[in-house]
Amino acid sequence: MALWPSLLSKTFSVLVFGFVVLHCFAVDKFGSHAQVVTPLLPPDEVQILQNISNKLNITNWATINRTSCDSAQWKQTSIDRKTQSMVTCNCKFENGSVCHVTNIRVKRFNLNGVLPEELGDLPHLLEIDLTRNYISGTIPPRLAQLPKLQILSLIVNRLTGPIPPEIGNITTLEELVLEDNLLGGPLPPDLGNLTSLRRLLLSANNFTGTIPDTFGNLKNLNDFRIDGSELSGKIPDFIGNWTNITTLDLQGTSMEGPIPSTVSLRISDLKGSSPTFPDLKHMTKMEILILRNCSMTGSIPEYLGNMAYLNILVRSGCFQTILDMSYEMLLVMFYIITT
Numbered sequence: 001m002a003l004w005p006s007l008l009s010k011t012f013s014v015l016v017f018g019f020v021v022l023h024c025f026a027v028d029k030f031g032s033h034a035q036v037v038t039p040l041l042p043p044d045e046v047q048i049l050q051n052i053s054n055k056l057n058i059t060n061w062a063t064i065n066r067t068s069c070d071s072a073q074w075k076q077t078s079i080d081r082k083t084q085s086m087v088t089c090n091c092k093f094e095n096g097s098v099c100h101v102t103n104i105r106v107k108r109f110n111l112n113g114v115l116p117e118e119l120g121d122l123p124h125l126l127e128i129d130l131t132r133n134y135i136s137g138t139i140p141p142r143l144a145q146l147p148k149l150q151i152l153s154l155i156v157n158r159l160t161g162p163i164p165p166e167i168g169n170i171t172t173l174e175e176l177v178l179e180d181n182l183l184g185g186p187l188p189p190d191l192g193n194l195t196s197l198r199r200l201l202l203s204a205n206n207f208t209g210t211i212p213d214t215f216g217n218l219k220n221l222n223d224f225r226i227d228g229s230e231l232s233g234k235i236p237d238f239i240g241n242w243t244n245i246t247t248l249d250l251q252g253t254s255m256e257g258p259i260p261s262t263v264s265l266r267i268s269d270l271k272g273s274s275p276t277f278p279d280l281k282h283m284t285k286m287e288i289l290i291l292r293n294c295s296m297t298g299s300i301p302e303y304l305g306n307m308a309y310l311n312i313l314v315r316s317g318c319f320q321t322i323l324d325m326s327y328e329m330l331l332v333m334f335y336i337i338t339t
């Protein structure tokens with residue numbers, strides 16, 4: 001999330017700088033504005049954007065033409081923090097005469113169309129964020145052509161079908177956020193090629209199978225969530241290799257224990273075993289540990305009390321463990337939620 005504002009401010013400063021330079025040049029050297037070049041979108045990009053707008057049913061983009069990068073509708077429509085529409089361009093191409101769209105953000109605009117494959121025809125895209133709409137259809141494999149895409153966020157929509165394996169081709173991807181859709185099928189092992197990923201959020205879908213072993217390559221992950229899917233199988237050992245993880249959410253899946261050691265976790269509803277408390281010594285960046293409906297035995301280790309950022313949420317089913325603890329540890333470490 002922190003990435004986006006910095007990209008935005010860079011793009012804006014480029015834009016501002018570009019205009020200042022052009023303005024001075026025109027006035028000082030020629031004494032008129034006649035030489036000012038207005039950067040334009042290429043005609044084929046206008047066509048592609050028009051098709052995207054039609055398919056998503058984006059009513060607030062108005063007429064799209066070659067000067068749209070400069071239009072008020074594109075620059076920012078923000079009703080509140082969560083409801084916004086913004087299209088950003090980079091107009092530095094061809095000595096500042098050509099623009100290309102880099103960011104498309106249309107969040108909570110009640111879009112009711114289908115996810116258009118034409119998004120894959122905008123090779124300068126860095127971000128697609130269509131959070132909280134009613135978009136249906138499937139994830140188009142054509143997105144795999146995007147050579148620079150960093151953020152794909154489609155959270156809370158009505159997308160169906162599997163994640164196409166081709167998405168594993170977008171090695172620049174840092175955030176793949178697909179939570180709360182109607183996606184299904186197995187997770188493609190190809191996603192393990194996305195080694196730049198920091199956030200992989202897949203919760204509240206209908207995925208099947210197991211977490212592929214290739215996900216062990218995703219060593220830059222700091223946020224992985226997959227709760228609410230019917231994923232089965234063991235919790236893979238490799239998640240102990242995700243040393244940058246701060247949130248790991250596996251609640252409500254049907255995966256079986258034991259919990260691997262050296263893992264930061266939000267794991268619960270484990271089937272078929274009664275593991276002792278996992279070894280979390282090395283997970284010093286862990287911020288949240290949720291114990292919900294757990295069947296762990298034994299006492300909670302004292303080193304948790306030394307973790308600077310940690311809050312532990314304890315929910316129903318874990319009371320036996322709580323009762324084993326000293327009153328001081330309860331006070332110092334635990335923020336107890338009972339449901």
Ligand SMILES: *[C@@H]1O[C@H](CO)[C@@H](O)[C@H](O)[C@H]1NC(C)=O
Pocket residue numbers: 044047048051118
């Ligand atoms: C836009 O959509 C029309 C009609 O579906 C299609 O004929 C045309 O090829 C599309 N253009 C682009 C650039 O995708």
Ligand SMILES: *[C@@H]1O[C@H](CO)[C@@H](O)[C@H](O)[C@H]1NC(C)=O
Pocket residue numbers: 057059110112
């Ligand atoms: C587009 O959205 C508007 C409301 O936002 C709706 O009235 C209209 O039927 C939609 N068009 C299509 C083709 O779905």
Ligand SMILES: *[C@@H]1O[C@H](CO)[C@@H](O)[C@H](O)[C@H]1NC(C)=O
Pocket residue numbers: 062063064065066067068071
């Ligand atoms: C482009 O569209 C804008 C509205 O978004 C309009 O004001 C402008 O006149 C159009 N330019 C051309 C060349 O059609």
Ligand SMILES: *[C@@H]1O[C@H](CO)[C@@H](O)[C@H](O)[C@H]1NC(C)=O
Pocket residue numbers: 094095
């Ligand atoms: C950009 O400007 C430089 C120097 O003015 C010129 O040599 C070059 O041909 C220009 N390139 C394009 C694509 O216009």
Ligand SMILES: *[C@@H]1O[C@H](CO)[C@@H](O)[C@H](O)[C@H]1NC(C)=O
Pocket residue numbers: 141142143144145146147166169
């Ligand atoms: C994968 O990415 C490369 C480089 O970005 C591109 O040339 C190729 O067409 C992409 N493959 C698919 C299946 O989209």
Ligand SMILES: *[C@@H]1O[C@H](CO)[C@@H](O)[C@H](O)[C@H]1NC(C)=O
Pocket residue numbers: 165166167168169190193
């Ligand atoms: C992912 O990497 C594997 C192994 O290098 C390769 O065989 C596969 O084609 C890659 N998948 C994609 C979608 O790029």
Ligand SMILES: *[C@@H]1O[C@H](CO)[C@@H](O)[C@H](O)[C@H]1NC(C)=O
Pocket residue numbers: 182184206
């Ligand atoms: C989830 O997947 C199961 C098995 O494939 C299927 O029976 C069920 O209808 C799916 N549910 C949804 C909401 O897609």
Ligand SMILES: *[C@@H]1O[C@H](CO)[C@@H](O)[C@H](O)[C@H]1NC(C)=O
Pocket residue numbers: 219220243244
């Ligand atoms: C973890 O995060 C740090 C900075 O927060 C970064 O420098 C590092 O490359 C990341 N990846 C791994 C595998 O540690």
Ligand SMILES: *[C@@H]1O[C@H](CO)[C@@H](O)[C@H](O)[C@H]1NC(C)=O
Pocket residue numbers: 216237238239241
């Ligand atoms: C963890 O990473 C190390 C070093 O990269 C590797 O040797 C090991 O096989 C990985 N463990 C798992 C379970 O993937």
Ligand SMILES: *[C@@H]1O[C@H](CO)[C@@H](O)[C@H](O)[C@H]1NC(C)=O
Pocket residue numbers: 269270271272293
């Ligand atoms: C707790 O987990 C078990 C499976 O281990 C499940 O059957 C039960 O419904 C869960 N209870 C709650 C309250 O989530």
